[in-house]
Amino acid sequence: MDGDAVLSETYYTLREMATSTFSTLAQWSRSLASNGEVETVSLFGDHYPDASSSSFLAHWTSVPRVTYRYSFPRIRDTEFTSDVGWGCMIRSGQMVLATALLRAALGRGWRLSSLTEQNTRETYCTVMSAFLDSPDVENFPFSLHNIVAVAERLYSVKIGSWFAPTTISQSIKTVIQTRRTNVALTNPTPSPLNILCHVAMDGTLFIPDVLDLQGRVPTGSSETLASSNPTTVDGTLALPWTPILLLIPLRLGVESLNPVYHESILACLGLSSCVGIAGGRPNSSLYFVGTRGTNEVLYLDPHESRAAVPIRSANKYTPEEFASYHQHQPRSVPLSALDPSMVIGFLCATKEEFSELCKDVNEMSCDGRQPLFAIERGRPEFVDISDSDL
Numbered sequence: 001m002d003g004d005a006v007l008s009e010t011y012y013t014l015r016e017m018a019t020s021t022f023s024t025l026a027q028w029s030r031s032l033a034s035n036g037e038v039e040t041v042s043l044f045g046d047h048y049p050d051a052s053s054s055s056f057l058a059h060w061t062s063v064p065r066v067t068y069r070y071s072f073p074r075i076r077d078t079e080f081t082s083d084v085g086w087g088c089m090i091r092s093g094q095m096v097l098a099t100a101l102l103r104a105a106l107g108r109g110w111r112l113s114s115l116t117e118q119n120t121r122e123t124y125c126t127v128m129s130a131f132l133d134s135p136d137v138e139n140f141p142f143s144l145h146n147i148v149a150v151a152e153r154l155y156s157v158k159i160g161s162w163f164a165p166t167t168i169s170q171s172i173k174t175v176i177q178t179r180r181t182n183v184a185l186t187n188p189t190p191s192p193l194n195i196l197c198h199v200a201m202d203g204t205l206f207i208p209d210v211l212d213l214q215g216r217v218p219t220g221s222s223e224t225l226a227s228s229n230p231t232t233v234d235g236t237l238a239l240p241w242t243p244i245l246l247l248i249p250l251r252l253g254v255e256s257l258n259p260v261y262h263e264s265i266l267a268c269l270g271l272s273s274c275v276g277i278a279g280g281r282p283n284s285s286l287y288f289v290g291t292r293g294t295n296e297v298l299y300l301d302p303h304e305s306r307a308a309v310p311i312r313s314a315n316k317y318t319p320e321e322f323a324s325y326h327q328h329q330p331r332s333v334p335l336s337a338l339d340p341s342m343v344i345g346f347l348c349a350t351k352e353e354f355s356e357l358c359k360d361v362n363e364m365s366c367d368g369r370q371p372l373f374a375i376e377r378g379r380p381e382f383v384d385i386s387d388s389d390l
Contacts, residue, residue: 039293041330044099044108045272051292051330062112063289064098064128065300065327066091072133072308075145078159083144084305086162089285090147091302092278093168094131096287096345097142097176097245099275101127104243104349105192108272112326115319123192128322130193134311141179141193142172150174165278165343166201169247173197176245196244203250203373210246210354215239243349245275246357248373253340260370262335266291267364268344268372273357279342286333296332344372 041051043063048056068091070082083090102110105123115121134140151157151171163171176197183191196213200206252261268274269291280286280299290298306324309317348354358375365371 041290041292041298042270043290043298044274044276045270058111058113060330061326061328062110063300063327064095064102064325065287065302066094066098066131066325067302068305069133069144069308070305073135073145073311075148075159076135080160082305086160087144088280088302089163089165089168089278090144090171092280092285092287093147093163093172093343094142094144095300095302096247096276096278096343097172098127098131099289100243100245100345100347101130101192101195103275103347104195112319121319124319125317125322126192128325129317132311133308136311137178138182139313140311141175146175147171150178165249165341166199168278169199169249169343172245172247173199194242196242198244198246200246200248200373203248205246205248205373205375206379207358207375207377208379210244210348213244214241214351241349241351243347244354246346246348247343248346249341249343250372251341252372255340257335257338257340259336261372262295264364264369264372265297265335265338266294267369269297271346271357271360273346273348273353273360275345275347277342277344279339288338292332296334297338298330298332300327301331 039050041048041056043056043059046059048059050056051060068082068084068087070084072081074081102124105127106114106120110120115124130140130142132140133144135143135145137143137146140146147168148157148159151163151167152159154174155167155170157163157167176195179193180196183194198205198210198213200209252258252265265277269277269288277288277297278285279288284303286299286301288297288299292298309321309324346357348357361371361373361375365374
């Protein structure tokens, strides 16, 4: 198929997707009006007057959706050729990562309609193909196969087991680091898959941890850092900033989500750097990407089972083959239905975006909202206490 034919086929496929989605969204929006409700919607911090607007539907259909798959190559030495029933948190984590990669490579305003442009199309296919279900780690570094292998090897998570938010966070961090190490040794060419990842444990993100990953040394002593403006990110430049995915696993309640966090969750989803929340119900993860009104969150559901995309040479895919990686119909759920265990993702593509995130989180904690997590200027300093001091 020649280039013009590919462009033509891509255009008509995307137009058909948009037409179908517009009809669904219009129906969804009308249902709100029939109930006498006037509710705005937001998606990754972008606000829309209603769900039937063309700008919302273009954004919604562009969010990557990774679901259960079947008929893929066996996972290691097991009989698993499907992740139905146990892989939903892994798929939700993959959606967080895919969203971050696409935004870092194509910009915040990229949409499926821009895939008629060759460079955008090639970048999109490179990113999406990295998530296909294959044991070939070199060509498909963010596959389910690779993630579960890492979790089994490093965290003793049995293949076929449900992942907790912390497990998927650490596994994503490891596959990203492994790919970066392998590529640095074999092929240092710039790639849309080039990203850093940091997991902030115990609800606290330490700025020096992020700067160290960037190859920077914070200015001043730990004492100076801790007492300085918490919304300022200082550091000496050693290397150009690399986009970084920040993952923050949290537990916001015991048996159910504590209502004191509702407003803060909505606020987090409204931050420009947020790339979503992987959470949901016990043993049933969803990917939360936006808000509906003041009491509901929009989500993508990984629980639909679909045939695996056939594996062949990497970067030989077309956008049409990833049509099943996007969701047409928006869905929402009340905040009260969320499980308290979740992981929040943020993408900071530049140092300025990281500074803005620090500022936003600090302002959220100062205006009366219950903070979900903390950002600290310096690491804690622990003093050894000998027996003689007791």
